[in-house]
Amino acid sequence: MVKKFIKITAFLLAVVLLFVCSYFVLGFKYTDSIFKMKMFYEQEDNTVDVLVLGSSHAYQGINTAVLWKEYGYPAYDLCGAAQPIWNTYYYLEEALKTQTPKVIILDTYTLHYSTDYSETSYGIKNTYGLKWSKTKIDAIKASFNEEEYGKQYFFEFLQYHSRYSDLNRADFYSYQANKDVYKYHKGFYCYFRSEPVNYDENLFLVEYQNEMTEKTESYYRKIFELAKSRNIPVIAAAIPFAAEKYHQGFFNTAKRIAEEYNMPFYNFLTDYKDELGLDYNTDFSDNQHLNYLGNTKLTRFFGNLLKDKYNMTDRRGDEKYSSWEKDSEVYYNQLENHNVTLTDSLNDYISVFKNERYKIIMTETYDIGKEKVPELNAFFSKIGVSEDEYKRGGMWVFEGGQKTYYNECTQKDFYRTVRLDGVNTALVKKSGERNAVYFNKTERSNITNGINIYVYDTFTKSTVDAVCFDYSSGDFYRKSD
């Protein structure tokens, strides 16, 4: 009897363990939604002064790092991809359980949605990050059509168990397998690429108001009502994107309703377009979202607005808010990486070698014309390569701003792996006159007469840049991914 009891208990424990492991590995971790909510729970109570709510337009539009670095305002972009307004409402309800923001910035992009339920995947993304409570139950009820799907969405396992075909490294570690980048995440996400976006000059002319669905309008109003009941001012906004006239029609309605509650509405597509000063050729990453240039402008606008009109406190230097300092470091490191890719001469690259975060592999082959390039000598000496090594050529590794490895590579077919960090490894291959650096099975740079430089950031755990300098032509060029 006792033996059987032990057996059964052990078996049940194994089954429980199976479900627990499945949850950790297979559970949803989308950074564009669920992860933001999960990280929000890690914020210390009553530290978020600026609560940003809404869709991707908001979490790629309000730059928490800039708002911290330049103004000292701790903000959190508690948003979700394509988030319908009812989900925004429940996010607010959840946020107010632990935080008392001084101000709420509300993105109103999704008010134009014409259906009462969003696509299943967005429904999941905008509810499954919540902890179990009445709020979550209400959110799920609002997000899925019960008549059609029954109650299955209350059972998360049903939805995520089949993710086995979708797993990647991030699923097996906490913080998306990159603690440096994600441990202090504040919901903000940034693109550094640029794409020109059309701006409809006639948006100004739209005066009509489009009618929102009953469900949308009621939740939009509920947000104001809830904020009001807690005495928190809301700043509603139309964040720039490639908007069409019918969007503007919805923003007009959104503005009218906001004003009914005595809350301001900033339409950056029309009313505040000039004040914001966006360049539609450079400040967007795609036709929906601002990039780093655009979001910096928008964030500064809000920073100034908050400073002038809202009772804000500069929290810089306060130990309680140190996680915002850490979070902003991530952004400024990414910005620095981006700036590396904008360099266009060997001389500009000298400072890159001094960056302590970077692990740099430099290889050289053949030396025809070496002496014809006068700045080469100076370059090598400035990055810490001795004259002797410079003359002999070979490969170098730099880390922590210092040269740490040199090999003359005299073998005919030379192979050397370079451990970049715990996971990633690069391969240096020199064969005959050709030398190349490989990362993730892809050749990142190669040249037959000159130097290859491959730059890896140990902080973001990603390739920063790969450039070549050709001795015979004197060209400095970049291999794009």
Add this chain to the structure above:
Amino acid sequence: MQFNSISFLVFFPIVLLIYFIIPKKLRYIWLLVSSYYFYMSWNAKYAVLIAFSTLVTYLCGIIIEQMGLENGKVWIKLRRFTLFLGIAANLGILFVYKYFNFAVDNLNFILGRLNIAYTYEQFDILLPVGISFYTFQALGYVIDVYRKNIGAEYNIFKYALFVSFFPQLVAGPIERSGNLMRQINNIDKIKLFNYERIVKGFMVMMWGYFLKVVIADRAASVVNEVFNNYYAYGSVELIAGAVFFAVQIYCDFASYSTIAVGAAGIMGIELMDNFNTPYFASSVKEFWRRWHISLSTWFRDYLYIPLGGNRKGKARKYLNIFIVFLASGLWHGANWTYAIWGALHGLYQVIGDISRPLKDKINDKLNVKTQALSYRIIKILITFALTSFAWIFFRADSINVALEYIARIFTALDPWALTTGFMYNIGLETREMNILLIAVFVMFIVDLLKYKRNIRFENIADNQNSWVRGAVIFALIAAVVIFGAYGYSFDAQQFIYFQF
């Protein structure tokens, strides 16, 4: 509520727990209540149908038995008339709810040909689940009482439980009164805490779930893709589609019976084995001894034998076989595709029987060793090909589709598809297809063990250390919960069997 629904995951443990703790005398009442709840969770109105069928057959049973005690020709005639009433009432329900629209369609078609305009309002009814199963089970009982094989049941609640016992209510096995009625009558004598029995019952249930959600529902993706877009595929993919349907339909049918056997087993009630490695059959005749055994024996005992079976000469025997299989086809669904499927099986057997002397002669002449393994394997493969071919009619939406499908197999030749990884382009991505193939292989091994060594799944680890059995159950649970086709990326397929 389906076996692979959340409701059942809640329902079954509750039923079980109360079944285990209430007084023995109340057990059958509790199971009856549970069974009606189970059935009414589809649609409460259906309960009227099953109650009607139960009441009619219950009364018929008693009347027939009482009349049997009397002497005289009148009584014999009355007795026969009562049997007729019982049969007519049940087949009547079945006809109205299952075949009415089909009959009207056909009638209209014929009248239309005669240029008579006569259209009926179509009767809009969703086929009440399981109707074909419980009406047959109830009919079997009445006939058994008539034949004096068993005595009539006088406790209406016990009898109602026999007709509605929830594990086998909606998709079989179609139990015989001799087996299930006797166990219900002795339900208060079942020892509840039998560790071995409970563990094995659970193991059987999990195996059923494995067949259903890991294999059948996954194979369904391939089958739906190929059958819905047959015009875009060549012979290789079409053959693969037909073979996967053979796998799907087997796993789907067998899973339901297996879960039923396991669930009843946990409660201490033994249901009959409904599928016995049918694809290892080496003739179509043998296939029917292994496939849906409860149905084929039902047809044998209550239709084939009364028709005269093989006692009235060859011609009559073949006709009888044909009638039985046509009826079996139509039992599966009110559509000519099912009739053709049944007819094909009838034809296979008649031809097989007629050609036997010729085949024996050829084997004799060529010195073929008919006892050799190689010979048997070939026979098994041919039988599988024949049954898979017939399944095309079973699955196709109409006879025309089936015919075009078959025509394409022979005309749209694309043997090069074999070299281009066609398996991964017919509805399942690589990983899903690999999971399916591995799962089918596991099923093949399990069936092979049963076929060769007569080892049933629940006894598979009996000679091993006890942790092996634990590991088997654990692996099944893991496979079902993780690799099962349910939730977001899959639409939980309805158990195909319900519509029959």
